[in-house]
Amino acid sequence: MSNKASKQVLCWSAALAALTVSGTGAAASLALPATTPQGITLVEVVRELPVSQPEILWLRPGDAEGRTLFVYEQDEPGVSKCSGDCAVEFPPLAAPRGAKPSGDWSIVRRKDGVQQWAYQKHPLHSWSKEATPGEVATNVGLTETANSKLAENPVVAGSLMPPAGWQVARFNPAQTMQLPNGIDARVVRSAHAVALTDSNGFTIYAFSGDLKTEKHDCMTSACEARWLPVAAPALAATYGDFSVVTRSDGSQQWAYKKRPLFTNSADQLPGDTLAANLDQRWSVAKVTDNFTPAKVGVVTLEGYGDALTVDGMTLYGGYAFEKRWGGRNLRDTFTNAYYKGKKLGTAACLAADCLKAWRPFMAPANAKAQGFWEPLARPDGSKQWAYKGYALYTYAGDSAPGQHYGQATYDFANIGDGFDFQRVSYLQEISRAAGGVGIYWNIAKP
Secondary structure: OHHHOOOOOEEHHHHHHHEOOOOOOOOOOOOOOEOOOOOOEEEEEEEOOOOOOOEEEEEEEEOOOOOEOEEEOOOEOOEOOOOOHHHHHOOEOEOOOOOOOEOOEEEEEOOOOOEEEEEOOEEOEOOOOOOOOOHHHHHHHHHHOOOOOOOOOOOOOOOOOOOOOEEEOOOOHHHHOOOOOOEEEEEEHHHOEEEEEEOOOOEOEEEOOOOOOOOOOOOOOOOOOEEEEOEEOOOOOOEOOEEEEEEOOOOEEEEEOOEEEEEEOOOOOOOOOOOOOOOOOEEEOEEEEOOOOOOEEEEEEOOOEEEEEEOOEEOEEEEEOOOOOOOOOOOOOOOOOHHHHHHHOOOOOOOHHHHHHEEEOEEOOOOOOEEOEEEEEOOOOOEEEEEOOEEEEEEOOOOOOOOOOOOOEEEEOOOOOOOOHHHHHHHHHHHOOOOOOEEEEEEOOO
């Protein structure tokens, strides 16, 4: 609470009673644009460290395979100047027939007849020289933080950098929004959305009830929920989608699309959404919706933070062993390099004995990559969902929602009868870990 000491802690019903503005009611469910179109991914650019968790540097859009996307300095807003040999080396990111612009995503109609995606009016290109998906973006991130120890091969800072005139496209939804001071717009992974946050990254919630008819009975309205109004300055005025609510004590509070805004003291870390389900009239203040496969949700596991679920059952990822110090089982402390998940593919679990314990989270045959989700092909041709590059599974030992008995388990690749030298070498190449190889199973964190 120390970082929010300037905000008054109120029970949610008392906070509503203090509002004197009329006409702030809105439908609880608002139609929102997608964060990314189908066929465009979101990827975390990370810096790998010697023996601790990789550090997330920034987010980027990628193509359907997660490759780095670029913008060209000679392009004009909504106009691509890269043609001929340029377009061979830097192919335009094609928009499929029937694709429609939405939010920050627009379509450029090129002279060669190709429809090309543009992000924030900048036409997007891939690069024919990039072999490992995301290699160039990682190199750029590592070069920007060159005072720190760099990642090991195959991704090494400086090994492949964009030529002059080209820059890696970055995902920054706040750049095109009119935002008051102290309010930001970021990907809030547990909400599957780009949402409003305060300057410290704490989730902002919007109230969607009708204040004119709201009953303010603190004995029956979940007073344990402590809602903290997002304060507006005394001279604040309407700014884009933001308006000002005058409270009964004369102070002012921001509203987004006519919905009063609050944070909640239950959230302890940036990105928490622990108050999202306290009351149906309260919801995360979303700007865009991230794609999620059907029946995927988020559950909070005590001591471990948020985890992805399907039909309520905990989802897990299989990760090649890495040497790390610290609590990889603690909240918000398990970050992984995207390219390693892509290289591992579905190979974390292929053998019949493994598949008895770990059940692949299957994707439809026509599934397409979008946002943090990608369908990966299994050896039999079926498709399996991957999140942030890593294939996902449920665990046979979990029999009810909320269970996570598969958490922090190890499948060692032992030398002995049936020793698979090829698999050991494969896992060693991915993890570059000393002292043993295998798969570490961890809950899939949003």
